[in-house]
Amino acid sequence: MNNTQAILEQVQQAKAEAAELLKEVTCRSEENLKLLNKCEALVRHALVKPSTRSGSLEDQAEALAVDSEELAAAVRNRSCHDIALGIMQLAMECKDVLHIHMDYSPHVDELSLYVRPVTTRYLDGEVKDRLFKRSFYFQRDGIKDLLAIEDKLIELVAEARDQAEVQA
Known part of the structure; x- marks a missing residue:
């Protein structure tokens, strides 16, 4: 028992x-x-x-x-140009939590991107607080490379939004 x-x-x-x-x-x-x-x-x-x-x-x-x-x-079904435009839209929509800078150089068909915190003070001269920097060459690089850049940017935006929610 x-x-x-x-x-x-x-x-x-x-x-x-x-x-x-x-x-x-x-x-x-x-x-x-x-x-x-x-x-x-x-x-x-x-x-x-x-x-x-x-x-x-x-x-x-x-x-x-x-x-x-x-x-x-x-x-x-997206092309590289569609993705680049999506990244630009993302940059405009997340400006409250992150600064995504984009520059297109037509003579080399290059898209340069870099990311800085929203708290960056641009008037202080040389700014060293880049969170991310990458270049994409439309003629040389593949769509996977641009998608990887986009994924990284989305990840950075998500992290910045999470930090902003924690601070709020």
Whole structure:
């Protein structure tokens, strides 16, 4: 009888632990969905019209999957010039948290980009606080290179927005 009682207690303990883990997984899933929604919103804002989601967690996840497929199709169908214009739009829309500088040099067909914090003081002479610097040559570099630049910029904007929310 003692052995059966001990096994029952172990099963009940395991059940309680499983319930706690399930609660944590559900919480993490909701947090991950919120994070994915934030990332998607940043990218979508530059590419396609935003959509709102409601309903259960499963419904939102399905809608996110469908939207992600549409977003992936939009990304695949973009040209380098479209991406460059999207980066410029991103630069204009995030000026409250980050300064994305762009310069196009037609004689070498080069797009130069660099990023500075929004707190940068430009009148102090030489400014050394660049967060990111990259050049893209339309004739030489591939679309993957420009997409990598865009991804990095989106990441920097997301981090800057998170920091701004924490400070607010």
